[in-house]
Each structure stands twice: as C-alpha cells, then as structure tokens.
Amino acid sequence: MSIIRSALREIAINLHSKPGARLITLLMVAMAFIVFNTFLIISWNLQNIMDREESLAGMEVFLERDITQVEGRVIGDLVSSLQGVKSVYYVSPQEADALFRAELPGRIDLLDVMGSEFRLPASLQVAFDGEAMSQGRIEDLSRSIRAMEGVDDAVYGESYLPGLMKTVTTIRRLVILLGIVLVSSISLVVFYTVRLSVVRRSLTVDIMRTVGAPWWFIRVPFVIEGIFMGIAGSAGGLALAAVLSEVLSSAVTHRFMPLSWIVLVILLGAVTGTVGALAGSYEKER
Amino acid sequence: MLVTMSGVRMSYGRWPALDKVDMEIKQGEFLVISGPSGAGKTTLLRLIWMGDKPDFGIVEVSGFRSDRIRKRELPRLRRKIGIVFQDFRLLHSRTIFENVALPLQVTGAGSRVVQKRVISLLARMGLSHRRNSFPHELSGGEQQRVAIARAMVGHPVILLADEPTGNLDPEVSREVVDLLLEINRGGTTVVMATHDPRQVPAGKGRFLFLDKGVLRGADQWIELEQKS
DSSP states (O other): OHHHHHHHHHHHHHHHSOHHHHHHHHHHHHHHHHHHHHHHHHHHHHHHHHHHHHHHOEEEEEEOTTOOHHHHHHHHHHHHTSTTEEEEEEEOHHHHHHHHHHHOGGGHHHHHHHOTTOOOOOEEEEEEOGGGOOHHHHHHHHHHHHTSTTEEEEEEOTTTHHHHHHHHHHHHHHHHHHHHHHHHHHHHHHHHHHHHHHHTTHHHHHHHHHTTOOHHHHHHHHHHHHHHHHHHHHHHHHHHHHHHHHHHTTTSOOOOOOHHHHHHHHHHHHHHHHHHHHHHHHHHHO | OOEEEEEEEEEETTEEEEEEEEEEEOTTOEEEEEOSTTSSHHHHHHHHTTSSOOSEEEEEETTEETTTOOGGGHHHHHTTEEEEOTTOOOOTTSOHHHHHHHHHHTTTOOHHHHHHHHHHHHHHTTOGGGTTSOGGGSOHHHHHHHHHHHHHTTOOSEEEEESTTTTSOHHHHHHHHHHHHHHHHTTOEEEEEESOGGGSOTTSSEEEEEETTEEEEHHHHHHHHHHO
16 A cells, blocks of 8 residues: 555656646647647537538428328328438428418419419428438439329429538548548647656656666556646647637637537547657656 | 676677676675776666666576566566666655655555654765755765665665766765765675776775776786786
8 A cells, every 4th residue: 555655646746846847748738739629619610500501401392282191191201211311391282381471472472363272282391311412312312202103293402402412521521531630630749748748757767767666656657647638738728729719709600519529629638648658658667 | 696697798789888798796795897988887787787688698686587587577676776876866856855765665665664764864874954955955975875875775785886976076985985885884785886996995895897898807907907
C-alpha cells in the first residue's frame, strides 16, 4: 500500500510542478481542439441542413380517380415496402382539396370552374431515404411505382432532385474525409505535445530508473498526467469553441454540437493524451 | 565476488567504448577507475548498474547476470546499487528530504521508516538544517552530499560514483572523497570513476586505469605513462 501511496504522491508532485510548462501544453492541446471543434460545429449544422433538404425532397404519386381510400392505403403500404422509401403519407381527395385551398388561395377559382362534381385525386407523398438514394434509384423507383395498378402518375423534381442527392452525397463524403484528416492531425498534435512534456522531464525518469523504481511507478504518474492534459485540453477547446459559437450566433444562425459529440471529443483528448504520455515515458525508460 | 566482468565489449555505433574487459570487484573494496575523458569509465559504471548491456561478454552483479536478467528484475538489482553522478542529478522541484527519500519510497517503505532513515542520514552528512531547502539553494558540495545520501539511503551493497568531484573545488572534493572512504569503511563497496586518481590517497583503494576502452593495472599504467 505504501508504494501506491508513493505513486499517488508522485502524481500530485507531477501535476503541481512546472505550472507554466503545463499551461503551455494545455493551451497547445486546447488550440488544436478549437480547430477540430469548429469543424465539428460546421459539419453538424451542415448535416442538419442536408437532412432538412432531403426530408423536403420526395415524390408525389397520384392515384386513379376510382381508387377508394382503403385501396389507396394498400398501395401506400406497397410503396413503403420498396427499397429507398423512408415514409409514405396518404392524402385523401378531401385533404388534397383543403391543401390546395390553403397553399394556393389565389387559384381557388380554378376549383370553382371545374364544377361541384370535380374532386382532386387522392395521392401518396413519398419521402426518400436520402443516404440510400441516387439518381438511378429514384428513376427505378418512379418506374416501379408508375407500373403499379391504381397509380395514375408519379412526379418528382426530375430537374433538381438527382443533382441535390449527388451534392449531398459528395458533401457528406468530403466531411468524412476532412474529419479523418483532422482527427489524425489533432491526435498527432496532442500526442507530440504530451510526449514532449514527458520527455522534458527526462531527469525524473532517469533518476527513477537508477533508484530502482518499478516500471509502473515511473509510467503511471505520466499516464495520469497525459489523461489529465488530454481531457483538460479538449474541454478547454470545447469551452473556447462554445464561446466563439455564442459570439457568432447573432451573425450566423447555428447550433452547438450534440452531447454525444462533446463526449467523443473529450474521449479523443483522453486517449491521445494517454498514448502520448505512454510513448514519452517508454522512450525515456528504455 | 560482488561484480564480475568477463570478456566485456561495448561500443556506441562504430565507436568502441570498452574492449575485452575482465574485472572482479570484491565485497568491501574501494576501487578507483581512472583514465582520461572518453576512456570508458562511465560506460563501465553503466554496465554495472545495467543501464546498458554489453555487446559481448557477461557482467554479473550480486547474482544478477547481464545475459539473463529480465527487464522486470532490473529495479531489484538497482535497489542494491547506489549511484552518484558528477552533475548531482537532484530533482529541483523537490526538497532535500524528498530527494533523499525517493529510493525508499519507490520500494514501498513506510513513512516512519523513511522519516527515520532520511533524517539520520542527513544528520550524518551534516545536512539536517537543509532538509526543507531545494537543491538550487545549496552549494555544489552540499548538493553532492545530498546525492550521496540519496545513493546510501537504501543500504546499497555497492556505491558507484561517476566523477563525483568533477564539479567541485579541490577542498570540497577532498571532503567528498573522505565521505566516500568513510562509507567504504562502513562495509559498502565503493567504485569511483575519476580522471584524477590522485584524489584518493595511495593505499586507500585499488586503482585500475582505462585507456581507450582497455583496462590496465596500476603498474601497466605507470609503464605506459613513462613510455609516452
């Protein structure tokens, strides 16, 4: 137990000594994380915009006039079972009428011209599963739906939807690629910063070795310090990014990243800090 | 034998540091290893505390063989050895008491044992009044005495002193050598590496000389000196 108490004392001594050098290391780690956090905030908001755009993109399937509500809902079920379809909403003739009147109040006279017997057809509003969709898929889907019995026509934004899907997919891939590059870069920055702070205290490691300290006694304090530096640095980066986000919120409408991402950022700091400290202490212990 | 070296060779890259060194050190001996800078004195001491392993040959220290020792056994060996360096190597963020206590703390000694042993050793070294000071507040001689106290605190069987007077003026150097001799009289084996063997009075120890990595006895050395 005494040796564990001594190891704990070493950790306390390590964390208290050279506060200036430790502050510089912390700032380095925090600065690296600010860049990363800014990227995360941008990609999080971009993701939300893309999700919203995708949810607006869809297909309108007009049913034949003699289709009953029950038959219409059966066709809706069939459509929703097709690959790439996220959801299907059945719009009855009455609802279609109400929607027309609500959305196009200036054109209500058109309905009056058609006479009291005229009824808008029932339809299905089909939403796509954005990630699974491509231009070819949408075309295949529209062909399959048009071929269904009871379907009069299926329309979608042929002119813009394929382009939108392609753009969204490309942006997503770019964000992932940039994310990988940034995670690698930040990991290296934290790794080398923490490693340097450990190597800087090579005299402590040398003396520990010569007086017969076991390997864990030498390494554990550095590892604890690495974890602390990683967590504190990433949390500091998050705090600074939050301040930056708040300052810019009036100029650019956006949201801060979700809690799960915040946890992942802190975890990344802890892991890279630990690995950096381990590498630094191992390098000196050899 | 406390230390045995047989057929030891060691080089740093293409630079030979020790060549075919055969040597024995007996328990309780005071051994002075002398030679010019770069002769291999520090390398020889590093081989004893197994900071390095020889390229060829075997070093055996207190039952630990360089060719068989496992990494996890190194701390056990090093707890039997006290080391003093020319540049003192004290931890500047710790007090004198903490510096001296370190070898005991890494072995898990209880705080009462640490307290008792460190205080008594500091008193023996004449450093009791300095126990709460930091190394930079001490003179060179005092720092070296702290380093010797740290080396002795764990009751080592052998004390290695690598140029212990290298940074000290002649008067303080004499004090340090006297302290090492006193430690040796207490039964601890002392190996002192120095470029100036005259620091140790004749008859007080065994003298060996290193010349470009080759170990020579005192007679051979005098012969070589006369020829050159």
